[in-house]
Amino acid sequence: MTIAVDAAGGDFFPENPVNGALQALAEDSSLHIMFVGPQQLIEAELENHSFDKLRVKIVDAQETIGMDESPSIAVKSKPNSSISVGLREHKEGNCEAFVSAGNTGALLAASTLILGRLKGVLRPTIATFYPTLKGFRLLVDAGANLEIKPEMALQFAKMGQIYAQQIMGIESPKVGLLNVGEEEEKGTENLKAIHAHLKQLDGFVGNVEGRDIFPAKADVFVTDAVVGNILLKFGESIPSALKHMVKSSVKGGIVAKIQLWAAQKVLRASLAPFNYENVGGLPFLGVNGVSIVGHGGSSAVAVKNMIKSAVNCVNGDINGKIVASLN
């Protein structure tokens, strides 16, 4: 099993991708790593580490796509970016998956372009993990499709269920449609049509509301990328906002300071479910390959967990199951 790793992706490259990949390599003796990016950069970083050289390969890609570049322009104008080169290696069968902490939009655009869609898939989608009281659950679409149609929503739900079951270990995943009320007749005409279409799905629990996310009333929350992206970024901002709120709520002397210290300690533990480092990257569902993207700020541990996700996707034959489910 060879996993290609974008060594020029994210806010901290090449250190974190290289570091994380070498950690994954050390933990899994059957794993091979293909680093994709500027060769001299990768080699310089690798010099700081000792590792099994027989299981590491470098594929040179001199162009890099910045985190803030326009995805479609960047993918077109930089054919030799680490993202495009890595995905072409994957397409040609030289590796089983590609993982990147780089520009999400560029990775999605290049994945769709280079890998193509799985048979029967209308539109690939990106799912995100959302922290709930029961652990992480899936929110789909989280950024790829700003407007969704009933047929797309049904496919997203099915692909999400397969991912939740195979990779997240959730038996019989429940699907909910994010809406403004529980009743069937709630929402826009499009949401009503999506609801009607989702009814044919095993495990559809109907409309769910904003208040149903934390209690995980569904395991797969279906929505469009506008709602998904706003909720995703809002959720990511909760931990730091709370730290601020906690800090500014405590005023006074030594007793208050001790209380604050205890509270901060407990809060840190409580907010662990929000730690995206542990989730191992988000899958693009529906592309003809395994392409996983991580947070731009991914640590080495986050990269390691992305690679593990990729291995699980390959071993679990996620794509075979998606094709079987949709056709």
Added chain:
Amino acid sequence: MTIAVDAAGGDFFPENPVNGALQALAEDSSLHIMFVGPQQLIEAELENHSFDKLRVKIVDAQETIGMDESPSIAVKSKPNSSISVGLREHKEGNCEAFVSAGNTGALLAASTLILGRLKGVLRPTIATFYPTLKGFRLLVDAGANLEIKPEMALQFAKMGQIYAQQIMGIESPKVGLLNVGEEEEKGTENLKAIHAHLKQLDGFVGNVEGRDIFPAKADVFVTDAVVGNILLKFGESIPSALKHMVKSSVKGGIVAKIQLWAAQKVLRASLAPFNYENVGGLPFLGVNGVSIVGHGGSSAVAVKNMIKSAVNCVNGDINGKIVASLN
């Protein structure tokens, strides 16, 4: 100044509306209260209290609209509901405002129907208060208009600015359009059109993202009621979810229990900004009158603060300022 209070609205009537209104009465000697609802219920509740009888009036309304009733059907089929009777009293000039902790949809429908729109207003809207690190800010639309057009969005922004300035005391309120990215070209075609239209507005700071809500990058967040409602209900669920997370993160003996106790104490203080009791109800902006709705679970204090909000809307001539701004 007479404020009409729905004595048959919310989850705890007539106790909380009556109690809260009498508290407001005690704190403001120029205030008169008109209770609207089943007369015998109101009289029975009033017997438990001592108050200035000269400043309290009862208007009988035998029908009540339940919290889960379909708004349009309920408003049509129950012409003598406390909501419709109270709003007619307001329309006829017998009171300066109407406040209710009842069915939000029914109150919006009845307010639009009975009070009508202010001159120049395309569609009335409901704003909600959202807790941020700088205190409450406005999110509009929070439930009335599932789909919005550029002209509507501009009016919502202007009405929100007036409310934020006059009632919330925010000087020069900044307006942000909730979107999937900061750049002007982000989002659906409709979001791009709204962005272009909002550019003519003083104080427009451009697109804002989910992560910009807590830091209050804007004072008035403009969005449609799908995003608004999902965010509103998600936000309301944060405090109880956190309490759960905190509780389940602490395991162990007496030291852990003391830490938990301290943490819970600090967390309670930190989450005070999330306490909707203090915000005093949400205004329907754009209707020809002052109509304010509170959370169904409104306490007496929440009802008291709704009445104060109503008084401030009347004294601040919110509607006069809206008409001047739009025409």
